[in-house]
Amino acid sequence: MDKMEERTRQRILDLANLADRRGIITYTDFMNLNELNIFHSTVGKIPFVRWKLFGGYAKAERQLAAFIPDALYFRYDFSQKGDSDEDAIPFPIVCLQIRPLNLKFAEKLSHRDYLGAILNLGIDRSVTGDILIDEECAYLFCMQKIADFLCDNLTRIRHTTVLCQVFEGERKEIPLRTEKIEGTVASVRLDTLLALAWKTSRSSLVGMIEDGRVFVNGKCITSNGYHVKENDLISARGMGRFVYEGMLSQTKKGRYLVKLEKYV
The missing domain is CATH 3.30.1370 (Ribosomal Protein S8; Chain: A, domain 1)
Structure with missing residues (x-):
């Protein structure tokens, strides 16, 4: 250890x-x-x-x-x-919306741009959660204790002047950019679903799984044949993440038509 x-x-x-x-x-x-x-x-x-x-x-x-x-x-x-259950517990999490002050002159900003600007303020990564990128703004989840500091000090990302403020809408209103994927697989194994999500061969993913770079619901899985369950969240370091939404049907040849939701 x-x-x-x-x-x-x-x-x-x-x-x-x-x-x-x-x-x-x-x-x-x-x-x-x-x-x-x-x-x-x-x-x-x-x-x-x-x-x-x-x-x-x-x-x-x-x-x-x-x-x-x-x-x-x-x-x-x-x-x-x-x-x-999350609705019952007062988690100390705040969602901040970050948007350009002048959209006309704003740069196209990436996840790396937003994260870099936040860390440059001296913020430790452990007090910030996911950053979700929308067409014209971003949503940052952070600990409540640093929300005011970020709102006061996060004013520029690269060359773009931004406004950072607490998002007052409902959590369900936050846009999630996802892509629906359907395809057939021989079995609902971790390697077959990864191959479907990123349109690559199962053999090319063996090393990634065995090296401990794939997680299911936050747990590191090193077995290619791990059986994925409906609504599991699969994260592959360096590639992204998706949710296995379940099986739609079975073909006459015994393959399974499945549905994924991939975050983009």
Whole structure:
């Protein structure tokens, strides 16, 4: 175990113990795919508290964890809380909208441009979540504690003057740029779905999977034959992510027609 992994595990255990000892909800910062994988391999050691993951919207890649002591967990009564457990927990996440002040003279900005400008302010990546790019603006999920700082100081990205402000709309109104993909596969295995999503051969993906660069719902999967379940989120480092939406039908030759939603 390297030092980074050891520190991450210890931080997770410390927050879980604090939630249990003080009877309060505690939160991690936003975790990347590696940290989420460490989280999933650690939570088995903390059966004394409940936990939930959330990143500001459904299927977010970067997520933070909430540790909930039993007394509060039953007080929230998740089974009666409407859309999702996340709606019941006050996650300290804010969505910021970043848009050019003058659209006519604005540059076409990439995810790297937005992230670079944010990090150049001295912001640690752990307090920011996903950045979603729309045609004319971007949406940044961040910890509540740095929202005001970003709104006050994020004023320029490359040569474009921008306005950063709290997004006041509903979470479901945030546009997600996705592409629907349908195709047939011999079986609902991790390698076949990756090949369908990125229109490449299964053999070319073997090394990526075995090297630990593919994650399903935040867990590192190193088996090509891993059976993917409906609504699983698959993330491949350096390539992107998609949701397996399920099987549509079976062909006469025994292949399966499946549907994916890929984030673009």
